[in-house]
Amino acid sequence: MSFDINNVTIRHFREIDAANIPKWIFDVEGWGTSAKFFKSCFKVDPLGCFIAELPNLEIIGICLGLNLSDDFAFGGSLVVRKEYRRKGVANLLCNERLKHVQNRLFGINSIENRIATNIKSGMSYPIFTAQMLIGDVNISALKKTLNLINNEKQKKKDDTIHYILFLPHLINEQLLQQIISYDERIHGINRDIFLRSLFENDEKIVQNNSNELDKQDIIGMLAFRFNNDISPPITVNSNYEMKNVGNILSHLESNPIDILGYGLIYKKYIGWNIAPLYAENEMIALQIWLRLLSIFSGVIRVDIIIPEDKIKSQLFIMIQNMGLKNEATIYRMYHSNKLEAGDGVNLNPNFLIQYVYGMTSSSASLV
Incomplete structure (x- = not known):
């Protein structure tokens, strides 16, 4: 049966989802983050955890956009199952995520082949990189x-x-x-x-x-x-x-x-x-x-x-x-409805990166 993007539903995580992330995420993306990370994100902001689902309830994608405060939000784990990539699933997830974070300063970790696409969607040029x-x-x-x-x-x-x-x-x-x-x-x-x-x-x-x-x-x-x-x-x-x-x-x-x-x-x-x-x-x-x-x-x-x-x-x-x-190589990028795309300024001057030797989130965009 051919894939129809109109049959994809984007919904929030339920508590059972946070405790049972699909095994394919860890199998296919072997360096992906742990189940503990997803549980912690769900407790921070349940409405910022999204799932892409087919009519048969098969989960084919996930995405995080967590509102950390009135001013800041962070996204991660934008992952679409391999056979459904480049079919519009990631766009659906990202649109719901941006609606949720509204005009907060919104940061993500990106991989290299997503930088150009992220910039087109309103993200800044990379603020810093990590290995x-x-x-x-x-x-x-x-x-x-x-x-x-x-x-x-x-x-x-x-x-x-x-x-x-x-x-x-x-x-x-x-x-x-x-x-x-x-x-x-x-x-x-x-x-x-x-x-x-x-x-x-x-x-x-x-x-x-x-x-x-x-x-x-x-x-x-x-x-x-x-x-x-x-x-x-x-x-x-x-x-x-x-x-x-x-x-x-x-x-x-x-x-x-x-x-x-x-x-x-x-x-x-x-x-x-x-x-x-x-x-x-x-x-x-x-x-x-x-x-x-x-x-x-x-x-x-x-x-x-x-x-x-x-x-x-x-x-x-x-x-x-x-x-x-x-x-x-992981690239930190930011988005805000208040900012022009391509703004390369460090948008959170209170973030003391000089003391960071290991970053919390190991997730990047895999779509």
Whole structure:
């Protein structure tokens, strides 16, 4: 039967859709984002999550356009099933998305072959680019690198920065608020709902007997400094419960910590995604990367999106040396009904990209 675009219905996600993203999205677009990401987006803005559906209820496309505030919106995961591409499905999804975001400043991540089409539709020229890197990491080799770096650190007696592993769904509200505030400082907008949803441990993960951490779907690493640094090192026991957590909270009550960076690693359909990864400098970013991965064993598949301005950083160089390869270049573009197409100005001056070493969204337009 021939395809008729008039038979395609565009509707909002239902809650069951957010929990059951079609498997073809992860199979065909192997580097696509995780189910957790879609669930988090749905909680942020259910009316900004769209599905293209045939009369037989087959889902052939999805699209996100999330209203983050009265001024900003962000889109991602514009994906159409391969056999239905270039037939107008993406246009239907994009039109509904633009109706929803209205005149907000609207950002997307694009792949290269969509730039010209996006500009025609009113998007700006790319504001900045980022590199997606994917590969298998040998954890034993990584741990040796971490030990070498930490030995040098000890020689310099640079022990004022603490790194703590945490399970996001178990951390105290006070510490969570600190992380949310740090995230807001970098983005210039509050992402409270998105982060709280991302931090939930609700994904069904296939357990791997060789690694207990595979039972968790998301793990975090926090870098911080006590304002008066007199506390003992922070450690984590085998049950992933924070020792000295009372010590941390007492400092938060009387002398708040200074967060210097944080990173999350979460389970995807295939492998693990590190996103976000934010840090005050590249050495802290490097420590977060190494420490997050060193909790595993064997060889694991990892991906991360790093802004182009970090390609000369030690983190980027080390990641490439570990075997991760450039999978794609991602282009950040913006749209607003208030702006002329082609405006190349950084439209969100409060976005501190210099502290971004791993971007949150791994989704781009695949239509």
